[in-house]
Amino acid sequence: MPNRRPRGYQPRWKPRARTCELLTAVDRVLERYAAQLPLTIRQVWYSLISDGVLVKEERTYKQTVEARRSGRIPWETLRDDTGIRAEPVAYEGPDGFRAGLRRAALDYRLDRQAGQPVRLEIVCETAGMVPQLGAVADCTACRCIRAAASTGCRRSGEQRCVRLLTGIAR
Numbered sequence: 001m002p003n004r005r006p007r008g009y010q011p012r013w014k015p016r017a018r019t020c021e022l023l024t025a026v027d028r029v030l031e032r033y034a035a036q037l038p039l040t041i042r043q044v045w046y047s048l049i050s051d052g053v054l055v056k057e058e059r060t061y062k063q064t065v066e067a068r069r070s071g072r073i074p075w076e077t078l079r080d081d082t083g084i085r086a087e088p089v090a091y092e093g094p095d096g097f098r099a100g101l102r103r104a105a106l107d108y109r110l111d112r113q114a115g116q117p118v119r120l121e122i123v124c125e126t127a128g129m130v131p132q133l134g135a136v137a138d139c140t141a142c143r144c145i146r147a148a149a150s151t152g153c154r155r156s157g158e159q160r161c162v163r164l165l166t167g168i169a170r
Contacts, residue, residue: 019067037076043128
């Protein structure tokens with residue numbers, strides 16, 4: 001039987017009491033991870049599961065997605081990693097270019113791991129975690145990357161270690 005629920009943004013959605021409880025729990029998750037925003041909807045869902053608010057079932061994931069579509073969860077607090085875009089670096093003129101150089105100079109810092117016998121990396125399986133891990137690890141100068149699951153992750157990590165130790169690549 002096809003799903004008859006409306007699709008897309010639903011600003012007139014009137015949630016039931018149980019769903020209002022879910023929205024309150026989502027607000028708590030977003031508050032807790034405010035420094036790491038935006039999160040993916042799946043990250044919010046797993047947080048709700050670990051908090052004991054939801055059970056790990058596909059229907060509860062769909063409930064979380066519907067809460068987003070209602071507009072009750074601020075759109076800027078959630079991100080969708082399925083879209084990829086590349087924008088060229090461009091300036092409105094010489095003044096814009098100079099302003100860009102000033103911003104780049106403010107972000108300048110030395111590589112703390114340069115010349116060290118060992119380089120630290122944070123490797124995670126899930127692409128959605130890279131921005132949060134990168135933000136948390138920023139002060140350590142560790143590079144944060146996503147690698148393929150299971151054996152592929154281990155193999156690509158081993159290959160990087162060999163390149164790093166032999167000085168072939170950074």
